[in-house]
Amino acid sequence: MSTTLRKALIIAAIIIVALAIIIWFILQPQKSEYDEAQLMGTDPVIAEKRPETFPSIGIQDPIGWKDGETPTAAEGLTVTRFAEGLDHPRSILVLENGDVLVAETNSPPREAGGITDRIAGMLMSKAGAGVPSANRIKLLRDTDGDGVADSATVLLDGLNSPFGMVVRDGRLIVANTDAVLSFPFTPGDTSIPKGEEWQLMALSGGGNHWARNIALSPDGNSLFVSVGSASNIGENGMDAEEGRAQIREYNFTTQQERRYAEGLRNPMGLAFEPNSGELWTTVNERDMLGPDGPLDYLTNVPIGANYGWPWIYWRFTFDDRVEAPMPQYLQQYTRWPEYSLGAHVAPLGLVFANDGALGPDYASGAFVARHGSWNRVPPAGYDVIFVPFDERGNPLEDTPAKTVLSGFLTADKEETHGRPTWLAWDRNDLLVSDDTAGIIWRVTGAGSAASAGEEAETPAE
Template identity: 30%
Template sequence: MKLNYPLKSCLRLTFVAAVLMSAGLTGCKEASDLWESIIPETDKEPTSSEIKGYVFYPAVQPATDENIAQLRVPAGFRVTKFADKLGKPRILVTGPGGQIYASDREAGIVLMVQDMNNDGVGEVIKTVANIKQVHGLTIHNNKMYMVAVNEVYVADMNADGTLGQPRMLINDLPDGGQHPNRTIAFGPDGKMYLTVGSTCNSCPEPNPENATILRAEEDGSNRKIFAKGLRNTIGFGWHPETNELWGMDHGIDWLGDDEQKEEVNMIKQGADYGWPYIYGEGKYNPGDRPKGDTTYSQYLQKTTLPTLTYQAHSAPMGMAFYNGAMFPAEYKNDAFVAMRGSWNRSTPVGYKIVRMHFENGKPVRFEDFVTGFIVGNNRAHFGRLVGVTVHTDGSLLFSDDTNGVIYRVSRQ
């Protein structure tokens, strides 16, 4: 439930049965530290875990000049408004002519924003498509592909950047549930890739296409599950040098302030990334046991674990590899990720843009790139970030669907 004022409440969650007194646990931290030893492999013994959970939504402030002025970026960079008063811009994509497209799921529209005089401000804003609950966007072979909850559409791109009439390619993607925000991209193989989140926080899914990445032909035909066990992967993309597919998956909520960490996964065909039974560095989820006679240990053996993790509850959204010429050379082929920000944590985290460093084609660490959206001594914010794209001029653009702003990061 979203609240319009700050609320902080401690919720004690007991997943199953009585406490294992023989383990001698005296508090939540000790229980957390010993999860693997107290979660049995079969139903012959009770499972128990006591966890503190929080709901805390920071209050909302406007994106004033004063608030924007205190945003922090690395030396030599600056952050400004590219466009505002946009409604609720979500996913961003850059057109070949420098047009910036933004989806607004709530309004059911795709916007086109243009900086006609190259001054770093988008002064022309047009609605170029009307599609109920549209979210994911990508451009392939001079066509715009748009995905809503159940549908995928394609539209021809006109010379001025506007779109022709959208045509439906797919109409039977799984229902959304808790995670209806589909994203879409085309890989180096020319295939269409679609993310389909889970319907719940943690549960066995009746539809095998939920909690997956799907792959299909360019026209939407021959759809198959490419990888599974992915709770909600919004941001994903192919490393420009290796062509390996990387994605950031949202961790399970209600496992405490510092669990489950967000995952960076190398996504391979046929791989299982563990959700809902295995998470993080191979930990057992006390809320869900593998089906049938399969034990946690057996499920762990077939689970592909993350390459890197990030602070729990940060909520990774859009992700873009940097391929521009404006930033210093060391930024080339690193990825930028929008961390939307927490609600399921006592102290807010996220609400920032981070840089994911790659070395030899593999992610090795994160560092802050744009911070300062949390204000008022951690009690308020003026931006929850979603989309990320690299403009044709080499600047980095990212969207905030709280105050309807697209921000621009450029060199000074």
């Protein structure tokens, strides 16, 4: 080998090593500067922006639950398996006869348009969220009233990434990723015939944030629909965000829909607070500004409310990455969220207290399933928490949230048994779906029928 060639190879090797070192430093995740308690509550720390070229990746490998293993329930509560062997169970609806509907669903197929999309797909696969969508709703039935589903049938299939479900006036209403559909249905039915459905609303599909949740108003006259943004901060242009980052309202009497609230990057849980009657939601905020923010939140949603996305977050902080011009009125009308749930915790399921069904510590407030972070070091979420409210329907100030269900992360926080996703009341018990583990958990209090061994009413055959 000539001296010139040898020198060239040495120089090339040095360049490769230098590039590898530079890339290694670039890919090193930023670590959080605050603990979770500082980033939660009615007056949280709003951390300085720490823009990222690559997110602070902290994906935990899903390892499932062994026989006999369960999450850890708070003192006075018990957790058991209601159903298992499900295919990515997400949203849950408990019917008046005790049957439980669960959407086995996931994101529709996406085209990987660039390196960012490919990295996102890789990360979601690593987190256990990359499986194809089963696109069906399964009916679970506990025929002997022992608190465990012993019957599972496919109620409806051939859907398009279904999520939210409600029952109204002899119809099962299902939110696909691109439309809200209405099917003939009576509780007790074990199948739904094809071809008799109609479409209530068309929804914007594609892009990120595919799941569409729905909730009926207390009087049953309106349907509220959450539609997440197509992107992180409108980077594909605001035309692609038409009809998105919103909660929309459908009026059954007029058969008309309208924009109810906006500026919500990805609203998921929808529930009405029993004392105030207000609509509340859980919101997943934007990424790539560091491991400590922006903060995901729980908030009420008055009609016409705007929470600032993509230009503003947490009322006073501007996101200067957004290229689209900001509406002149926005700064004046952007609202401060009611309660921070932490940074990148991915809050999904939301239900309000059920007359203290789980005990006096849970008499008034909101239960929230925090699905868990994928871009924070150390990881955050991976639990179910309870946010205490006062008698007027507001989160209590200076009162920390209570952990209801934990233990989804392993002790070293390198792996996760599962990820809590959705919440629903089954009489006095709280059902929690665990999508990556394929399980629905039942949380009972000391006074519930299941924990006391009392025989519950058997659902209609």
